[in-house]
Amino acid sequence: MELVERKIHWARSAQALRENPERFLATVQVGITVIGTATGAFGGSTLAIHLIPFFQSIPWLKPYAEEVAVGLVVASISYLSIVVGELVPKSLAMRIPMIYGRVVATPLLWVSRISSPAVRLLAASSNLLLKVFGDRTSFTEARLSAEEIRYIVEDAAKVGSLHPGAGSIASRALEFSDLTVMDVMVPRHLVISVPAEASLEALSVQLARTPFSRLLIHGSSKDEMLGYLAAKDLVLRAKTAACAMDLLRKPIYVPESLQAIRLLKRLQLERQQMAFVVDEQGTFAGLVTMEDLLEELVGDIFSEFREEAIQEIRWAEDGTAVLPGLTPLREINRHLGLDLKDGPTWTTLGGLCLSTVGHVPVPGEIITLTEDLKAEISLTHGPRIVTVKLQRRWRTTDSSAT
DSSP states (O other), rough: OOHHHTOHHHHHHHHHHHHHHHHHHHHHHHHHHHHHHHHHHHHIIIHHHHHHHHHHHHHEEEGGHHHHHHHHHHHHHHHHHHHHHHIIHHHHHHOOOHHHHHHHHHHHEEEEEHHHHHHHHHHHHHHHGGGGTTOOOOOEEEEOOHHHHHHHHHHHHTTSEEEEEEEEHHHHHHHHHBBBBBHHHGGGGGGGEETTTBBBHHHHHHHSSSSSSSEEEESEEEEEEEEEEEEEHHHSSSSGBBBGGGGOOOOOOETTTTTTHHHHHHHHHHHEEEEEEOOSSOOEEEEHHHHHHHHHHHOOOOOOOOOOOOOOOOTTSSEEEETTTTTTTHHHHHHHHOOOOSSSSEEEEEEEEHHHSSOOOOTTTTTEEEEEEEEEEEETTEEEEEEEEEEOOOOOOOOOOO
């Protein structure tokens, strides 16, 4: 933009192409097609004819002189088209964009203007044929998908043109749009809450026991979450409060199906740090904090007040991985290279095991998740799966084998 403001001609040409990507892509597409067709026709009618006598002079090639000449011309033209016409220009554009833009921006803009009648004719012809199917054509339909962009980012991080940390954040950001509140929430059985009638002394004790600066307040049961209180409120408003209810802050309530990215935007706009998640019956299902959402973008965030071990997700040398049942499947797929699918009611490893067997498994029970992956239940707590050991590429012992 600085170059455009300085009225540099080639920069203004590049900006004009950028502002109209459909015309730019159409020009490139038409140009590639015309050049490819012209070189093919020229090579077949001119170059191949001149090469035929040469190959006829070789006795063992004389019966195949015409075929060999045409094949050589096609291979040469294809090689030059790929290397000189695509690979080299793309590499130069990425390595020296300023110099490359200075050279090609203005000529390409003029070509796009000259070829605009042909582009309109092609688009109109395509739309006429597609009208039968109720569709329309567009030269911008071939833009990169989110998955393709993620691969490009990961490749850039691997070769060093992008910092690995920035590449990881970019990949997570592209995946973030697919997440719902249910994917990132802390389930209700892990949420710490106090009754509304709890005294200020009880609140101080509870805050000292937990690493969190906020406590949830429930009514007659934990199904009825009324709101939350902040530790700072306990200090500033202790003289005017008698119980937890006097320090209550009203929360934001969101459904489980809400997109995580929409919740992040809402928390930013309303300057809130958390939201209560409710199911379709309106029952409290879990909690989502701003920290939970940010961890989906940058990875785990640890506080100096939270004494928790970092759970590294990786394969051991024996091909196993011991993981908590609450580990999200997307994290397992990301770190272990698997393709475990979420379901309508589960997003964690424990939920996948429960849905696969159809009952609450017991410690030691082995569950086959895929052809190359099994899960052994290591520890349970009531109906909850606490720890699971994954094992890949195992072999069963056939007792009948000799």
